[in-house]
Amino acid sequence: MTELVTTVSSLQQAEALLSAGADRLYLGEDYFGLRLPHSFSREELSDVVSLAHAKGKQVTVAVNAIFHNDRIKKVGEYLAFLQEIAVDEIAVGDPGVIYLLQQLQITIPYIYDAADLVTSSRQINFWAKHQAHAAVLAREIPYEEMVPLSQAVNIPVEVLVYGATAIHQSGRPLLNNYSNFVQEHLEETDRERGLFIAAPHHPETHYSIYEDVNGTHIFANNDVDLMTVLPKLWQLGLQRWKLDGLYADETTFPKIVEAFNQARQLLDQQTASNEELATLDQVVQQYQPDERGLDLGFFDLDPDEVK
Amino acid sequence: MQNIKVKHPEVLAPAGTPEKLRIAIDYGADAVYIGGDAYGLRSRAGNFSFEEMAAGAQYAHERGAKVYVAANIVAHEQNLAGAGEFYRHVRDAGVDAVIVSDPSLIEAAITEAPGLKVHLSTQASATNYETLNFWKNEGLERVVLAREVGIDEIKEMRQHTDIQIEAFVHGAMCIGYSGRCVLSNHLSLRDANRGGCAQNCRWKYDLFDMPENGQKRELMGHGPDGKLEKFSMSAVDMSMIEHIPDLVEAGVDSLKIEGRMKTIHYVSTVANVYSTAVRSYCNDPEHYQLDPAWVDELWKVAQRELSTGFYYGVPDENFQLFGKRRRMPHYAFVGQVLDYNDETHQVTVQQRNNFGVGDAIEFYGPQFAHHAQTVKDLFDDEDQAIERAPHAMQVVHFTCDQPVKKGDFVRAQEV
The missing domain is CATH 3.20.20.60 (Phosphoenolpyruvate-binding domains)
Structure with a gap:
C-alpha cells in the first residue's frame, strides 16, 4: 500500500x-x-x-x-x-x-x-x-x-x-550579513518574507531563501x-x-x-491512466503559488x- | 625553572601531488592528506596512484610523519562497486587512515579493508559530542569537525568523548554546512559531493521579492563605495595562526590546513608557519609569543582575506567577501635552490617563474629559515651575465649574501 x-x-x-x-x-x-x-x-x-x-x-x-x-x-x-x-x-x-x-x-x-x-x-x-x-x-x-x-x-x-x-544550509545569517554590508535593513528574513535570489545571467530563476534558528536555507528553483x-x-x-x-x-x-491521494488510489487499484494523472496534475498546478x-x-x- | 610541555598536536597539510607531499613533510607537517584515483572530492587535484601512495607513505614514515587518503565523496548507486578493493589497496600501500564522509563508504572501509583506520570527513558536518560518540562506537579513529564548531564547543566535546578531534585551522571554507550544499548540482549540474563543486556560493545573485502577481522587486543595496552590491555568499578564508594556544588547550589532536589544489608555494609556506608556531608553543607554553613574522608569511600566500571562521562566534558580514576586494600583496614562487657555494656566495637556482636583476626576493626553508635578498647579478648555466631568467626550469646562479640551503624556495613580490 x-x-x-x-x-x-x-x-x-x-x-x-x-x-x-x-x-x-x-x-x-x-x-x-x-x-x-x-x-x-x-x-x-x-x-x-x-x-x-x-x-x-x-x-x-x-x-x-x-x-x-x-x-x-x-x-x-x-x-x-x-x-x-x-x-x-x-x-x-x-x-x-x-x-x-x-x-x-x-x-x-x-x-x-x-x-x-x-x-x-x-x-x-x-x-x-x-x-x-x-x-x-x-x-x-x-x-x-x-x-x-x-x-x-x-x-x-x-x-x-x-x-x-532544500539545496543549501548555512550556519551563517547570510541575508542579515548582506543587509548589514549594504546598510539597507531587510526588515524580515524569515520564510514568510518571501525572498528570492536569481543566478547571474538567469534573471528568470527564483531560488527561495530564508533565515531561521537553523541558519540560512536556499531552495531549488521550482x-x-x-x-x-x-x-x-x-x-x-x-x-x-x-x-x-x-x-x-x-x-x-x-x-x-487530495489530488495525490486520488492518484495513489488509482495506482493501488492498478487503474491509473496517463490521462487521469494529467488531469490530477492540473489540480496541482492550479493550486501551486504563482511565484513558484x-x-x-x-x-x-x-x-x-x-x- | 623547568619548562612545562604540552601535548603536541599534529599539523596536517594538504598534498595534491607526490612532490607536494615531500615538501609538506620537509616543511614540518606531521601528516599530509592526499587523494586517490577514486572517491575523492578533488577530482581535479593531482591524485595519487597506489604506487605513488606507497612511495609517499614510505617517505612520510621514514620521517615520522603520516599519510591519510581523502575518499570523501557521497556515493551514488553506481559509484560503490569496487569500494572495498580500493580501500584494501590504500591499506596495503601503508596509508595511515582514510578520510570518509559517506556511511556506505565508511562501512566498506571497515568491513572490507580490516585494519585500515577511518576518519570522519568534515563533509559529514559533525557538530556535537554525541555524534562523535556514535562514530567512535563504529570504530572510527578520528572525527574532522564541521567548520561551524567553536573553541568552547570543542572544549566541551573533549569532556564527553575521547575520539581524536581534527579541526580546520587554515584555508578556504564552504559558506554552508559542508555536504549540506548542492547549489552546484542544481545550478551547474555538477555534483558538489562527488568532486564537481562549481563554487556557486561565490557568484553574485540578484535578491528580490515578488509582492504582487509574481512581479519581481529588487531589494539590493549599495556598498560603502556607492556601487550596487549584489547578494553573495562567499566566505573569506580562515587563519587561526594567532590562536594556536586556544586550539591546543581545547584538545584538538590535529590542526588541518585546507588546499589539495594549492601550489607548492602555499603548501610549503603554510606547513612551515603552523609547524613552527605549534612547536614553539608546545615546547614552552608559558613563554609563547606569537611571532608577527608568521602572520606576515601567511599573507604572502593568501588568496582572500583571513578570518577565524566560527571559532569565536557566528561570522558576521566581515567574514564574507563583499564589495571591492582589498588588494593583497601577491608573491610568486620564482625558484628552488639547487646549490649554495660558501666560498663564492653563489646560489644556484632552478627557475619556476620569471625573475631577474633588481628584484627583491626572499629565500625560505624548513624551520622558518628566511633570507631577504636583492638580485644584484644573474648568470645562466654557461656563466653568461643575463638580466632576467625567463625560462621555466632554467638553471641560473647569482650572488646571495647569506648561506641558503639546497631545497630552499625563492619567492618574489609581484608588482
Whole structure:
C-alpha cells in the first residue's frame, strides 16, 4: 500500500489533510527540526498527535536538525516527551540522535533523513542496521538510479513527490550579513518574507531563501511535482510519498494532497491512466503559488548529466 | 625553572601531488592528506596512484610523519562497486587512515579493508559530542569537525568523548554546512559531493521579492563605495595562526590546513608557519609569543582575506567577501635552490617563474629559515651575465649574501 506523508502547518490544516487522504503527518519544532511550515509548541504537537491517532493515522516528528552541543543536550528530554505522547516516528539526520536513542533506550522508530546526503542503497542499509526503519531519499537521485536502489534496499524509502527541495544550509545569517554590508535593513528574513535570489545571467530563476534558528536555507528553483511519473515510482515499490507544503498555500495545500491521494488510489487499484494523472496534475498546478514553478527535479535526468 | 610541555598536536597539510607531499613533510607537517584515483572530492587535484601512495607513505614514515587518503565523496548507486578493493589497496600501500564522509563508504572501509583506520570527513558536518560518540562506537579513529564548531564547543566535546578531534585551522571554507550544499548540482549540474563543486556560493545573485502577481522587486543595496552590491555568499578564508594556544588547550589532536589544489608555494609556506608556531608553543607554553613574522608569511600566500571562521562566534558580514576586494600583496614562487657555494656566495637556482636583476626576493626553508635578498647579478648555466631568467626550469646562479640551503624556495613580490 502506498503511504502519503504530508507536512502540516496547523491543527486546522491537519484535519483537512487527514480528510484529504494523508496517512502520516510530518511536523515539529524549529529548534529540533529543519525547514518546517510551522514551529509547533509541545501542546500544539500533542493536539495533532491526538487528532491523527483518533483517525487511525500516524505522526512523524522532525528531529533532523544539525545539532551543536547546546542543542543535543536538550534532545534527550524532547525524545522522552515524544515517546510519552506516543509519536509514531521521528525523522533523524544527525547520528548523535541515533546514539542518544540507544543510550536512553527510547524506542520510537526513526526514518533517516539527512537531506541531500542519502544517495545509495548501501548507505540506506547502513542506517537500517542501526535500526532505521525507513530513509528519505535525496532529491538529487534520478529515476535511473532509483531502479537499482529500490531493488537493493532493506527498508522503505521515502520520495518527495511534491514540494520544495532544500539545496543549501548555512550556519551563517547570510541575508542579515548582506543587509548589514549594504546598510539597507531587510526588515524580515524569515520564510514568510518571501525572498528570492536569481543566478547571474538567469534573471528568470527564483531560488527561495530564508533565515531561521537553523541558519540560512536556499531552495531549488521550482518545487517538485512527480504526479505524471507516479506509476514509475509505484512500480519500483517506492511507495512512501512525501508532500512538502512549506511553500504551498496553507488553505489549498490539502487540495494538492487530495489530488495525490486520488492518484495513489488509482495506482493501488492498478487503474491509473496517463490521462487521469494529467488531469490530477492540473489540480496541482492550479493550486501551486504563482511565484513558484513546478518540475520533475532530478527525476528524469540522465545520471551522466550530473558530473 | 623547568619548562612545562604540552601535548603536541599534529599539523596536517594538504598534498595534491607526490612532490607536494615531500615538501609538506620537509616543511614540518606531521601528516599530509592526499587523494586517490577514486572517491575523492578533488577530482581535479593531482591524485595519487597506489604506487605513488606507497612511495609517499614510505617517505612520510621514514620521517615520522603520516599519510591519510581523502575518499570523501557521497556515493551514488553506481559509484560503490569496487569500494572495498580500493580501500584494501590504500591499506596495503601503508596509508595511515582514510578520510570518509559517506556511511556506505565508511562501512566498506571497515568491513572490507580490516585494519585500515577511518576518519570522519568534515563533509559529514559533525557538530556535537554525541555524534562523535556514535562514530567512535563504529570504530572510527578520528572525527574532522564541521567548520561551524567553536573553541568552547570543542572544549566541551573533549569532556564527553575521547575520539581524536581534527579541526580546520587554515584555508578556504564552504559558506554552508559542508555536504549540506548542492547549489552546484542544481545550478551547474555538477555534483558538489562527488568532486564537481562549481563554487556557486561565490557568484553574485540578484535578491528580490515578488509582492504582487509574481512581479519581481529588487531589494539590493549599495556598498560603502556607492556601487550596487549584489547578494553573495562567499566566505573569506580562515587563519587561526594567532590562536594556536586556544586550539591546543581545547584538545584538538590535529590542526588541518585546507588546499589539495594549492601550489607548492602555499603548501610549503603554510606547513612551515603552523609547524613552527605549534612547536614553539608546545615546547614552552608559558613563554609563547606569537611571532608577527608568521602572520606576515601567511599573507604572502593568501588568496582572500583571513578570518577565524566560527571559532569565536557566528561570522558576521566581515567574514564574507563583499564589495571591492582589498588588494593583497601577491608573491610568486620564482625558484628552488639547487646549490649554495660558501666560498663564492653563489646560489644556484632552478627557475619556476620569471625573475631577474633588481628584484627583491626572499629565500625560505624548513624551520622558518628566511633570507631577504636583492638580485644584484644573474648568470645562466654557461656563466653568461643575463638580466632576467625567463625560462621555466632554467638553471641560473647569482650572488646571495647569506648561506641558503639546497631545497630552499625563492619567492618574489609581484608588482
